[in-house]
Amino acid sequence: MKNFSLAWRLARRELRGGLKGFRVFLACLALGVGAIAAVGWSSSAIIGGLRADAKQMLGGDIELRIVHRAATSEEFAYLSQTATKVSQSIRMRAMAISTIDTDKRTLIQLKAVDDLYPLEGMLKSTPAMSIKDALAMRDGVAGALVDPNLLDKMSVQIGDLIRVGKAQFRVSGTIDKEPDRVTSMVNFGPRLMISTKALAATGLVQPGSLIRYYYKLELPFGTNTKAWREDLTTKFPDAGWRIRGTDEAAPGVRRFIDRLTLFMSFVGYTVLLVGGVGITRAVTAYLESKTRTIAALKCLGADSKLIVSIYLLQLLCIAAIGIVIGVIGGITLPAALLGALADTLPVRPALALYPNAIMAAAAFGVVIAITAALWPIGRARQVSPRDLFRAAAQSLAQRPPMFFMAWIGAGVAVLAALVFVTATDPKFALWFILGVLATFGLLRLTGTALIVVSRRFKPGNALLRLVLANVYRPGSAAQGVILSLGLGLSVLVAVIQIEGNVSKQISERLPDEAPAYFFIDIQSHQVAEFDRIVASIDGVSGLIREPVVRGRIVEINGVAADPKNVPPESQWALRGDRAFTSTAEMKPDTQITAGAWWASDYRGPPMISLDDSLARGFGVDVGDTLTINVLGREITAEIASLRDIDWGSLRFDFAVVLSPGVLEGAPHSHIAAANATTDAEKILERAVTDAFDNVSAVQVREALQAAADLLEGIGGAIRSVAGITVIAGAIVLAGALAAGQRRRTFDAVVFKVLGATRRRIALMFVLEYGVLGLITGLAAVGVGSLASWGVITFLMGMEWTWLPLDAGMTVALALAATIGFGLAGSWRILGMRTALYLRND
Amino acid sequence: MTAKKSPLIQLNDVELTLSSDAGPVEILRGVDLHVGHGETVGIVGPSGSGKTSLLMILAGLERATKGSVRLGDATFDGLSEDALARVRGETIGIVFQDFHLIPNMTALENVALPLELSGRNDPFPRAEEALVEVGLGHRLTHYPGQLSGGEQQRVALARALAPKPALILADEPTGNLDGETGEKIMDLMFDTHQRNGTTLVMVTHEMRLADRCARRISIADGRIVADQSAVDAAAD
Numbered sequence A: 001m002k003n004f005s006l007a008w009r010l011a012r013r014e015l016r017g018g019l020k021g022f023r024v025f026l027a028c029l030a031l032g033v034g035a036i037a038a039v040g041w042s043s044s045a046i047i048g049g050l051r052a053d054a055k056q057m058l059g060g061d062i063e064l065r066i067v068h069r070a071a072t073s074e075e076f077a078y079l080s081q082t083a084t085k086v087s088q089s090i091r092m093r094a095m096a097i098s099t100i101d102t103d104k105r106t107l108i109q110l111k112a113v114d115d116l117y118p119l120e121g122m123l124k125s126t127p128a129m130s131i132k133d134a135l136a137m138r139d140g141v142a143g144a145l146v147d148p149n150l151l152d153k154m155s156v157q158i159g160d161l162i163r164v165g166k167a168q169f170r171v172s173g174t175i176d177k178e179p180d181r182v183t184s185m186v187n188f189g190p191r192l193m194i195s196t197k198a199l200a201a202t203g204l205v206q207p208g209s210l211i212r213y214y215y216k217l218e219l220p221f222g223t224n225t226k227a228w229r230e231d232l233t234t235k236f237p238d239a240g241w242r243i244r245g246t247d248e249a250a251p252g253v254r255r256f257i258d259r260l261t262l263f264m265s266f267v268g269y270t271v272l273l274v275g276g277v278g279i280t281r282a283v284t285a286y287l288e289s290k291t292r293t294i295a296a297l298k299c300l301g302a303d304s305k306l307i308v309s310i311y312l313l314q315l316l317c318i319a320a321i322g323i324v325i326g327v328i329g330g331i332t333l334p335a336a337l338l339g340a341l342a343d344t345l346p347v348r349p350a351l352a353l354y355p356n357a358i359m360a361a362a363a364f365g366v367v368i369a370i371t372a373a374l375w376p377i378g379r380a381r382q383v384s385p386r387d388l389f390r391a392a393a394q395s396l397a398q399r400p401p402m403f404f405m406a407w408i409g410a411g412v413a414v415l416a417a418l419v420f421v422t423a424t425d426p427k428f429a430l431w432f433i434l435g436v437l438a439t440f441g442l443l444r445l446t447g448t449a450l451i452v453v454s455r456r457f458k459p460g461n462a463l464l465r466l467v468l469a470n471v472y473r474p475g476s477a478a479q480g481v482i483l484s485l486g487l488g489l490s491v492l493v494a495v496i497q498i499e500g501n502v503s504k505q506i507s508e509r510l511p512d513e514a515p516a517y518f519f520i521d522i523q524s525h526q527v528a529e530f531d532r533i534v535a536s537i538d539g540v541s542g543l544i545r546e547p548v549v550r551g552r553i554v555e556i557n558g559v560a561a562d563p564k565n566v567p568p569e570s571q572w573a574l575r576g577d578r579a580f581t582s583t584a585e586m587k588p589d590t591q592i593t594a595g596a597w598w599a600s601d602y603r604g605p606p607m608i609s610l611d612d613s614l615a616r617g618f619g620v621d622v623g624d625t626l627t628i629n630v631l632g633r634e635i636t637a638e639i640a641s642l643r644d645i646d647w648g649s650l651r652f653d654f655a656v657v658l659s660p661g662v663l664e665g666a667p668h669s670h671i672a673a674a675n676a677t678t679d680a681e682k683i684l685e686r687a688v689t690d691a692f693d694n695v696s697a698v699q700v701r702e703a704l705q706a707a708a709d710l711l712e713g714i715g716g717a718i719r720s721v722a723g724i725t726v727i728a729g730a731i732v733l734a735g736a737l738a739a740g741q742r743r744r745t746f747d748a749v750v751f752k753v754l755g756a757t758r759r760r761i762a763l764m765f766v767l768e769y770g771v772l773g774l775i776t777g778l779a780a781v782g783v784g785s786l787a788s789w790g791v792i793t794f795l796m797g798m799e800w801t802w803l804p805l806d807a808g809m810t811v812a813l814a815l816a817a818t819i820g821f822g823l824a825g826s827w828r829i830l831g832m833r834t835a836l837y838l839r840n841d
Numbered sequence B: 001m002t003a004k005k006s007p008l009i010q011l012n013d014v015e016l017t018l019s020s021d022a023g024p025v026e027i028l029r030g031v032d033l034h035v036g037h038g039e040t041v042g043i044v045g046p047s048g049s050g051k052t053s054l055l056m057i058l059a060g061l062e063r064a065t066k067g068s069v070r071l072g073d074a075t076f077d078g079l080s081e082d083a084l085a086r087v088r089g090e091t092i093g094i095v096f097q098d099f100h101l102i103p104n105m106t107a108l109e110n111v112a113l114p115l116e117l118s119g120r121n122d123p124f125p126r127a128e129e130a131l132v133e134v135g136l137g138h139r140l141t142h143y144p145g146q147l148s149g150g151e152q153q154r155v156a157l158a159r160a161l162a163p164k165p166a167l168i169l170a171d172e173p174t175g176n177l178d179g180e181t182g183e184k185i186m187d188l189m190f191d192t193h194q195r196n197g198t199t200l201v202m203v204t205h206e207m208r209l210a211d212r213c214a215r216r217i218s219i220a221d222g223r224i225v226a227d228q229s230a231v232d233a234a235a236d
Helices: A002-017 A020-052 A054-058 A073-082 A131-135 A148-154 A196-202 A225-235 A251-288 A291-299 A304-344 A355-381 A385-389 A402-422 A426-456 A462-472 A478-513 A524-536 A568-574 A612-618 A678-691 A700-739 A741-753 A758-795 A804-831 A834-840 B051-059 B081-091 B107-117 B123-133 B149-161 B179-196 B230-235
Strands: A062-067 A085-098 A105-113 A124-126 A141-146 A161-164 A167-177 A191-195 A211-218 A242-245 A517-522 A540-556 A578-582 A591-595 A607-611 A625-630 A633-644 A656-658 A669-676 A696-699 B007-018 B025-036 B040-044 B066-071 B092-095 B167-171 B199-203 B215-220 B223-229
Touching: A002 A304, A002 B107, A020 A054, A020 A251, A020 A304, A020 A355, A020 A700, A062 A225, A073 A085, A073 A211, A073 A225, A085 A148, A085 A196, A085 A517, A085 A696, A105 A148, A105 A196, A105 A678, A105 A696, A131 A141, A131 A167, A131 A191, A141 A148, A141 A161, A141 A196, A148 A167, A161 A191, A167 A191, A167 A196, A191 A196, A225 A242, A251 A291, A251 A355, A251 A426, A251 A478, A251 A700, A291 A304, A291 A385, A304 A355, A304 B081, A355 A402, A385 B051, A402 A426, A426 A462, A426 A478, A426 A758, A462 A758, A478 A700, A478 A758, A478 A804, A517 A524, A517 A678, A524 A540, A524 A669, A524 A678, A540 A568, A568 A612, A591 A612, A607 A612, A612 A633, A633 A656, A669 A678, A678 A696, A696 A700, A700 A804, A741 A758, A741 A804, A758 A804, B007 B051, B007 B199, B025 B051, B025 B199, B025 B223, B040 B051, B051 B066, B051 B092, B051 B167, B051 B199, B081 B092, B092 B149, B107 B123, B107 B149, B123 B149, B149 B167, B149 B179, B167 B179, B179 B199
Parallel strands: A105 A191, A141 A167, A578 A656, A607 A633, B040 B199, B040 B215, B092 B167, B167 B199
Antiparallel strands: A062 A211, A062 A242, A085 A105, A085 A161, A085 A211, A124 A167, A141 A191, A161 A167, A517 A669, A517 A696, A540 A578, A540 A625, A540 A669, A591 A633, A607 A656, A625 A633, B007 B025, B007 B066, B215 B223
């Protein structure tokens, strides 16, 4: 305690010098802590918003959803008895056609609502009016509220008439806010809202059509929702409805937020680690300036422990300032951003102090500051007091003592543990940690290799010789530049290559193979006519049509199917209802990986042909069973074969194909796909949707464009976020180059004295920074490309292609950064009067 | 003529060899030296003769390659770096040619530092007293940068004297000062020695300063080549 009080007293005296030498230290730490605080806080605010608005987003205390059919009168009676209010809404896809110009038609998301809608929150429209008024029948025409996009898309205005199915609707206004709609990232059609009473007139409610019936319930105050749900399941075990409470109001958004948080967290960790490199360099530079003080303290009787305590305490004090700046910035900036974007976000963020997010960021800050400072402090600990008697240059020892290395190792372990604890996915956390260690190793190796090669390579040109000598001689900036800028650039390269590969996959590869249109909700009695119409249009080919029914996989090998029990990449198949088909013939080009396809005349017990990757995810093989629930009927089928499906190709395929006859009797519709030449596309759409009011046409190119647009938007955001790592790298780089400025000034003065022109000195600096930038850029491209290859090939299961243009841009960025920062610092030296320097030195 | 009092410093057959890129360099070659309590010793010799290295051995800052070093009851052989630091804090005051004050500490704090390090209860009153003794009672709160060279050396001297060490080691203490200021510093050092009976070992290349010591040791090529009383030396 006595020693601590002495160390604290001496540390305080040292701190009187102010924070001048700690700008890079503070910037690195504040940026790293800020990035982690921003990610944690934003995620907490959005999840907090999800919780706060859960009831409104769900539209009640409970939401029930049934596909294909409405609740029976017995079911509805039970719901009405046990709930205070029950509101029904019906959703489906449909085509809307302008009555003014019938060429203007679009796929829409149709929603029919009853008089009680919405149970929670308010629907806002332009012009402002009640829903009842907006959807009311006037002059024999029912009203509709539409998404503002629909007006542009169909060139209609408020008051115009549009046709949906067999019925016409008057556009009463546009929807500004739909309380129970969680903004989806991808919408393949704008919303059109009508009343349930007006739905019947459309003729769209057909057996087997993909119609979803929603029942939003308000339960009596104090109802135990868990018990209520259990009672409902007991009472109607075969209803096949999906029940959601307020704790799962927007699972898609939650999943998206979790994924985004995971990605952003890793960017945050990287920024922190890049900052760690800067901290080490800043502390080294500071302690190098303190060697005489340390030696003097030792001469006066201070032991090494006291020296370590004094400087560790000092740095912790300064770190505290950096952490506070980081936390404040990490909360206020995203709060301002989320506040400004609140209307466009799927969830209204709940702005509050989230202590867990703050504590986590602060913990990261403390651990990185200590771990990064231990190396230079350990070296400073070795400073010998005898240096005071020698005129020799004061420098820190090469490396800290062994027990310090153990402490540094412990710091790294604590950092890794913090990543594990705070990351939402431990597997990703492990890969991240291994990736970072490998990246550090590779960059370090690159730096060493550059120094070794520079030392061995003796060019004839004197200028080049001097440039290379600057790269390898003691005090060289090579390792610092490569590590500081290289780490951030590697992340940027990885992100750009991953995003570029995914974009390329969608925008370049698919259109060649993907069909032009999907047609959904074709009724069985319309099949023959549909086939005839499609066949009659020139330029249309490759028609494939399959029966389709919606259902859920409820059991795997007799055990209840729970998404939590399967790997993330297979969870989608268990999350809600999926499309199943039943067919006798195997499609050409099908790749069977196990088992065998059934005989075309097979009529035995139900069999399944399953997607090979899903089978792996479910842990099943040929001979195992899956139980599916179709319209309340459970069908257990044995897996006969496994198929390799390339979902990325958008080929018309089903994960679950049932043997012939299984769906017979079940109300089902048909789904079809066809290729068309550009000229034939619109003719095909018009011919089919004119002939069948209930059939919806999904233009694949439009859908792909929507996905591509979305991806571009996300890609831009991701690139910007990844860019923060480069900013952190640039700060560290600036610090690393500034540290060598004194030596560079001395060199420049000596060169001038010896007759070098300013141009020649400038050229030498440019070449030196250029060599460092080039090597850093190339190393980052190598490391980043390797990481992107791993992610694309193993994580996403896609084909990886190297994107040279993006890589080239990264190298150019590295060159610009090193030459820019380097020259910015050296310019002053070139203009400096040599005599003045010599007199002052 | 060597001191007959009980020795404070005992160096027996001390050798110091340092390694360099060009191979080992023998700095001290079999130095035997006994210095008694309260003696004043001037060490003289040409550059590179080993004067400063001998002082560093005495301060426990350099370890003898061979031979034994004893200061009072403490034998330096086998003591750890930190144990040697404690010995210095308790027994030795060092005055450097370059002062080596801590730039961001005031004169008072600089002088109090060794007292604080050795865990004394009254570091600041004692430091103030030491500064008053060297004539800097009015400069307590000044930082080194605000003091002249002579004042800085006086602070350094006060810092060395404040813990009342048994031994003062001075390495060219006036080397960076003009003649008049240097003289004043020397007066202060010898006054203190007379008042407190402190042992003083001073490295200098100025014979005039060495002559003020009771004993003069000449070093050449790492060996003691003469060990005389000041009177004998003056007679030579």
